[in-house]
Amino acid sequence: MGATKTENFTDKxxxxxxxxxxxxxxxxxxxxxxxxxxxxxxxxxxxxxxxLAQPTISQHLKELKNAGLxxxxxxxxxxxxxxxxxxIQKLQSYFSKISAGLEKKNNCC
Amino acid sequence: MGATKTENFTDKxxxxxxxxxxxxxxxxxxxxxxxxxxxxxxxxxxxxxxxLAQPTISQHLKELKNAGLxxxxxxxxxxxxxxxxxxIQKLQSYFSKISAGLEKKNNCC
DNA sequence: ATTCTTTATCGTAATATTGCAATATTAAAT
DNA sequence: ATTTAATATTGCAATATTACGATAAAGAAT
Numbered sequence: 516m517g518a519t520k521t522e523n524f525t526d527k528x529x530x531x532x533x534x535x536x537x538x539x540x541x542x543x544x545x546x547x548x549x550x551x552x553x554x555x556x557x558x559x560x561x562x563x564x565x566x567l568a569q570p571t572i573s574q575h576l577k578e579l580k581n582a583g584l585x586x587x588x589x590x591x592x593x594x595x596x597x598x599x600x601x602x603i604q605k606l607q608s609y610f611s612k613i614s615a616g617l618e619k620k621n622n623c624c
Numbered sequence: 625m626g627a628t629k630t631e632n633f634t635d636k637x638x639x640x641x642x643x644x645x646x647x648x649x650x651x652x653x654x655x656x657x658x659x660x661x662x663x664x665x666x667x668x669x670x671x672x673x674x675x676l677a678q679p680t681i682s683q684h685l686k687e688l689k690n691a692g693l694x695x696x697x698x699x700x701x702x703x704x705x706x707x708x709x710x711x712i713q714k715l716q717s718y719f720s721k722i723s724a725g726l727e728k729k730n731n732c733c
Numbered sequence: 734a735t736t737c738t739t740t741a742t743c744g745t746a747a748t749a750t751t752g753c754a755a756t757a758t759t760a761a762a763t
Numbered sequence: 764a765t766t767t768a769a770t771a772t773t774g775c776a777a778t779a780t781t782a783c784g785a786t787a788a789a790g791a792a793t
Contacts, residue, residue, distance in 0.1 A: 517750070517751050517752070517776070517777035517778030517779070518750095518751070518752090518777075518778055518779080519649060519650065519651075519750090519751065519752095519778095519779090520651075520675070520676070520751085520752080521650060523650075523651075523674075523675040523676070524650035524651065524653070524654055525650075525654075528650040528653045528654050528657070529650045531647065531650075531653050532647065532648055532649055532650040532652070532653050533648075535644045535645070535647035535648045535653070536644070536645065536647075536648025536649070537648075538640065538641065538644035538645075538648075539641055539642075539644045539645025539646075539647075539648040540628060540641050540645070540780090540781085541628065541630060541632075541633035541634075541637040541638045541640075541641040542628075542629075542632075542633065542781095543641070544633070544637045544640050544641050544644070545633055545634075545637050547722070548637070551722060551725045551726065559738085559739065559740090562739085562740090565632075566629070566632040567629070567632070567781095567782075567783090568782070568783050568784080569739090569740075569741095569783090570740095570741080570742080570743095570782080570783060570784080570785090571781075571782050571783065572740095573740060573741055573742085574741095574742095574780095574781080574782080574783095575781090576740090577741085578780095589740095589790095591739095591790065591791070592737095592738065592739055592740085592789065592790040592791055593738080593739055593740075593790090594739080594740065594741095598726060600723070600726050603719060603722055603723055603726065604723060606715075606719050607716070607719040607720055607722075607723050610712060610715050610716040610719060611716055611720075613656070613660060613712055613716075614709070614712055614713060614716050616660045617660065617707060617709050617712065626746070626747035626748035626749075626780070626781050626782065627747075627748055627749080627780095627781070627782085628748095628749090628780090628781065628782095629781085629782080649750090649751085651751095668768090668769065668770090671769085671770090676751095676752075676753090677752070677753050677754080678753090678769090678770075678771095679752075679753060679754080679755090679770095679771080679772080679773095680751075680752050680753065681770095682770060682771055682772085683750095683751080683752080683771090683772095684751095685770090686771085687750095698759095698760095700760065700761070700769095701759065701760040701761055701767095701768065701769055701770085702760090702768080702769050702770075703769080703770065703771095
């Protein structure tokens with residue numbers, strides 16, 4: 516026991532959970548926000564922005580990448596990271612749909 | 625080590641991360657979707673809908689509640705759960721803002 | 734060629750999450 | 764008062780995550 520039972524849920528549910536999970540850590544939220552704040556992709560820089568050690572940040576970047584939230588291109592001896600809009604759009608449309616679904620309800624609570 | 629360093633991030637970042645983390649598990653996504661699908665709040669029922677044991681579901685419900693995603697009212701000997709729209713709206717507006725921020729960029733990747 | 738810079742990986746300790754059986758709690762039904 | 768039904772809590776094992784020091788890898792700069 517201890518592992519998530521992904522096989523019992525739909526692909527869509529797993530997909531949303533994966534993206535949400537990647538954003539389930541403040542450092543990763545901060546990374547995404549920083550990528551948006553600066554007006555272009557980032558080569559380096561992230562390590563100086565966050566109060567975490569370099570290996571920790573590298574690990575967080577990897578998770579964001581695995582979840583499809585960011586893309587990374589090798590650019591000389593540094594790596595150019597930027598947001599993958601598809602994942603963000605997926606989340607946005609998902610929550611928009613949910614919000615819309617909520618408005619029709621007569622909530623009893 | 626091992627614990628998230630929340631004190632190094634802004635309240636907003638921690639707040640988004642907390643809500644996202646709560647949705648970072650397919651069972652909890654499924655619970656939210658089920659609460660939306662049925663046209664009212666749920667008293668009971670959730671345990672029969674999901675392929676997990678009752679204590680596990682109870683635990684997931686607790687996490688969704690702690691994150692502010694659902695509300696629960698005691699209703700006789702069962703509990704009436706429903707979605708807390710505020711949390712969903714918070715996420716939706718957050719991702720909308722991010723999406724909007726992305727459109728202005730000239731992404732290099 | 735050597736050094737510097739940037740990023741990744743390995744190893745490991747601390748902590749958190751997931752899942753469930755067993756048990757407790759609480760109110761309804763009998 | 765007992766039983767039933769719905770939910771929560773406890774305790775525990777399995778697994779995952781978080782964080783970082785040490786080290787590796789690979790291109791840039793000297």
